[in-house]
Structure formats: C-alpha cells, structure tokens
Amino acid sequence: MAMQADRSGIGESQAVLRISDLSKSYIMGEVQVDALKQVSLDFYAGELAVLLGASGSGKSTLLNIIGGLDTPTSGKLFFHGREITAATEAELTAYRRRSIGFVFQFYNLISSLSALENVQLVTEIAENPMKADEALRLVGLGDRLNHFPAQLSGGEQQRVAIARAVAKRPELLLCDEPTGALDFQTGKLVLDVIENVNRELGTTTLVITHNASIAGMADRVVRLRSGEVSEDRRNLTRVSPSELVW
Numbered sequence: 001m002a003m004q005a006d007r008s009g010i011g012e013s014q015a016v017l018r019i020s021d022l023s024k025s026y027i028m029g030e031v032q033v034d035a036l037k038q039v040s041l042d043f044y045a046g047e048l049a050v051l052l053g054a055s056g057s058g059k060s061t062l063l064n065i066i067g068g069l070d071t072p073t074s075g076k077l078f079f080h081g082r083e084i085t086a087a088t089e090a091e092l093t094a095y096r097r098r099s100i101g102f103v104f105q106f107y108n109l110i111s112s113l114s115a116l117e118n119v120q121l122v123t124e125i126a127e128n129p130m131k132a133d134e135a136l137r138l139v140g141l142g143d144r145l146n147h148f149p150a151q152l153s154g155g156e157q158q159r160v161a162i163a164r165a166v167a168k169r170p171e172l173l174l175c176d177e178p179t180g181a182l183d184f185q186t187g188k189l190v191l192d193v194i195e196n197v198n199r200e201l202g203t204t205t206l207v208i209t210h211n212a213s214i215a216g217m218a219d220r221v222v223r224l225r226s227g228e229v230s231e232d233r234r235n236l237t238r239v240s241p242s243e244l245v246w
C-alpha cells in the first residue's frame with residue numbers, strides 16, 4: 001500500500017480520497033485532448049465539495065475516474081490509502097459497488113418499476129443497505145413509494161435516483177450536474193436533499209456543476225480550468241441550498 005507525504009496539514013488517515021498527479025488524454029486522430037493535467041487533490045471524510053468549471057474543463061472526466069468508471073492516462077488515485085489505479089477489474093467492481101453512489105443529470109430510472117422497486121434493485125444486492133422505503137423517506141418521497149417514474153416530476157425522479165445511490169450507504173456520493181435538467185426551484189430542492197444526505201449520513205459528497213451560485217452550499221470549492229485545478233478554497237460557512245440564488 002503506497003502512502004505519500006502529507007501535503008495538506010490534515011492527518012493522512014483522514015483523507016478518504018487522494019488524487020495524485022492525475023492526467024487523462026484522449027487521442028482523436030492527429031489531435032491529443034488533455035482532459036486532465038496533473039491534478040492533485042485530497043478529499044476528507046464528510047466533506048461536501050462542489051467542482052466548478054466551464055464545459056470541457058474536465059469535471060466529468062475527473063468524477064468518472066474517482067468513481068472507477070474510467071482510468072487515467074497517468075497518475076494515481078487512492079481510496080483510504082488503497083491504490084484504485086492499481087486495482088484489478090474485480091477490485092474495481094467491488095469499489096464501485098460498495099463505496100460509490102452515482103447521481104447523473106438524467107435519472108436513469110427503470111420506467112417499468114416503481115420508485116420503491118428502483119431502489120430495491122440496489123438494496124437487494126448491497127451488503128449493509130438501508131431499507132428501500134427508508135432511503136425514499138430520507139429524500140422526502142415517503143408518500144411516492146409506489147409511483148412509477150412517468151408519474152413523478154423531474155425533481156422527484158432525481159430524488160429517487162439519489163435514494164437509489166445512497167441506499168447502499170456508500171462512502172462517496174458523486175453527483176454529475178444533478179440539477180442540470182431541472183428548473184431553479186426544483187434544482188434547489190434536489191440540492192437540499194443532497195445536503196441532507198451529507199449532513200445526516202456523513203457521506204463524503206462531490207457535486208459537479210457549471211453553476212457557480214451552487215458553490216455556497218459546499219464546505220469546499222474546487223474549480224477546474226482546461227484540465228487543471230485553478231482554485232481550491234473552503235467556505236467559512238455553508239449556505240442552505242434554499243437560500244441560494246441563480
């Protein structure tokens with residue numbers, strides 16, 4: 001197990017995620033696109049971090065690598081000191097299954113299954129899950145258990161997706177533009193649910209957005225520009241999503 005010198009001043013043991021010199025390049029014919037250029041970041045237990053950046057700045061690439069959905073061209077990723085970038089396929093599958101909850105812009109619910117059944121798909125194979133109805137109550141959908149996706153609003157569908165992501169009690173919740181398809185008020189409700197999950201369950205949470213106004217709800221704001229970290233700052237206080245304006 002490789003460990004590195006502590007760059008943060010915060011104890012090594014507290015870094016849930018350590019990202020070290022991560023680069024990702026795509027070769028498109030004659031052209032090389034450098035989506036990430038030597039990104040180094042540590043994330044700590046219970047943090048709620050917002051990743052900001054313009055379209056194409058590398059946010060999704062970074063989140064997908066953190067979540068074990070993609071691999072870097074070079075550099076290393078550690079989860080509790082274990083090198084994910086050196087993991088076998090089976091270890092990577094176990095990492096994704098046990099430790100990561102994903103929420104995407106589009107909810108990816110199964111239309112022929114109720115809200116409860118969509119969440120049960122995960123709780124039936126997880127090791128120490130919440131009850132599916134408990135997860136749905138956590139996101140404020142206790143009265144929508146038997147609704148099908150088509151009978152739910154966009155914001156409610158996204159909350160089912162969040163319930164599905166957190167029902168297995170992942171250590172990391174990764175959200176890629178979770179409000180991208182939602183209007184302002186509904187988006188704030190969804191952010192409120194994400195904030196609540198982070199606070200109630202202590203889940204380390206990373207939220208990608210191109211909307212800088214959302215940064216106020218975070219403990220930590222990381223900005224990417226052209227594949228590089230251009231800013232990494234902490235908010236002194238977190239603003240409740242209901243108070244955000246954009």
Ligand SMILES: Nc1ncnc2c1ncn2[C@@H]1O[C@H](COP(=O)(O)OP(=O)(O)OP(=O)(O)O)[C@@H](O)[C@H]1O
Nearest residue numbers: 026033035053054055056057058059060061062210
């Ligand atoms: N599979 C791929 N093949 C080639 N280039 C890619 C691929 N995926 C991403 N890229 C390029 O890598 C760069 C970073 O893309 P990425 O999706 O990470 O950006 P992003 O910040 O998430 O953007 P957006 O906000 O638009 O989703 C972009 O220039 C993109 O065109």
